[in-house]
Amino acid sequence: MEPPPKRAGVSKAAVGQMRATNDLEANFETCSTLASAAASQGCSILFLPECFAYIGIAGNDALAVMEPLDGPLMARYRQLAKDTGVWLSLGGFPETGPDADHRYNTHVLVDSDGDVRASYRKIHLFDVDIPNGPVLMESKTASPGDAIVAADSPIGRLGMTVCYDLRFPELYSRLRHEMGAQIMLVPSAFTKPTGEAHWEVLLRARAIETQSYVIAAAQAGVHSEKRESYGHAIIIDPWGKVLAKLEDPDNGIGIATADIDLGYLEDVRERIPVDKHRRKLETFEATVEKE
Template sequence: MSSNAKAAVSRVAVGQMTATGDQQQNLKTCSRLAKEARARGCSTLFLPECFSYIGLTPTDGVKMAQPLTGPLMQQYQSLASSVGIWLSLGGFQERSPTDPDRLCNCHVILDDQGSIRATYRKVHLFDVEVENGPVLMESRSTAPGNELVACDSPAGRLGLTICYDLRFPEVYQALTFQHQAEVLLVPSAFTKLTGEAHWELLLRARAVECQCYVIAAAQAGKHNEKRESYGHSLIIDPWGRVIGKLDDPSATGIAVADIDPEELQRVRRRMPIQQHRIQGRTCLGWDAPQ
């Protein structure tokens, strides 16, 4: 490609659904969303956390967990290859290879041939008693990850996170300034109360401070008598503008937007945050300019 060639725009879809305890029904929902995304010219579909299963209790998830080489992941790999679309599987209940009593909340990227391109295991676990809401102690059933992950895709270089990671801006800064991420992924199952207060606020902040696209696929609605999720799946550009969202914030469906590398570079040229960040860290005497 010549130096004057324009970087390709990639159309993407952010998905939203109400996962239940029926893995095969959830697969059918994801399949429908993938086919709709492909029909609308999308290279990639981004699915939310817990896309394949939400049970009544955390121990249900441990019982249903499978390895990444298991039959359920193979079905999603077949879906990606048959539809011809990249899939961001926002949070898969992966059987822990080291702890039989816990699982790993694993974000998996599949290419359009069904091959696994990247895996990220959620680092920050949601151990919170939500006021007037549920008590969620993710660490009781989930083993934390210990590595940040980014990978290349048709939509650009992806920085992988999951849900509660959103509250830790240093994660997104590291993905951007150390791992060269251009698109930050935040698949989630936010509670209704915390979503109403903080969801869009934090997502737009991450986009602005990192000058990245942000794609946030969300669970929505009542999964069972114990779980309800906020919804409001979003695609946000590097200037902090919402460029994709569902008309019905609690419905199952997709929203589509274009990821434009030229727009990302324009934002970064107009306000060179990375350069100023290095200068600021140097002035403060901080060790590694990141």
């Protein structure tokens, strides 16, 4: 089956790629440059990756910079949105957590007036020992969120997730079918080994199965001796086609842009109406036949 024809784009979005470090000021300057570029290209919203404000060297470094969403660091990013006139999806912020030893990894949506419209605390924490790669135990210094969040924006309804959430398709199913999300956001700092193996295929799968746009901002390149990110920030359409991508993880700091066409999204959903065909499997009896 061929995809439906494209309609005229109704809005333009920018996905960002950067290489954050433990230098708060340098990270802010990079984000400022990306926001200015998005504004100059006529984008209404810029998507920034997980850990956009800070990536430490040790796992607990972020505890030293965590603060509430009404604190001075977030205030700078809120002012940046206001100054550029661009909405900002801030993919993962070290929000003050439930105790001194834990923060939240919080995805924050800020409008062009500098107001926080929504925030989502990452639910699935990345605790893995990657063969030939880093040992990352996010739960040692972070606490998981307990709410699923969608929010309206100039380009449509956004399903807010963060990085490792990508591996849990039931989250995206609920965002689409129960909360009406049209654009799934996956701001990330994917490791190089997992990124090379799984990044694009998982993102395209989420786009195809939810018939939604997927926008995945990315960290890229070497942050420190202990940490490297895969990059390849990407925008994918509801048919699973890659619309825009930053290829080079070392020199690819910048933005990629694409039109978000909600009319086209509705055409895709009407052509294969999975929403009408979907069954509530939690109501089905489940059996396992044993030997």
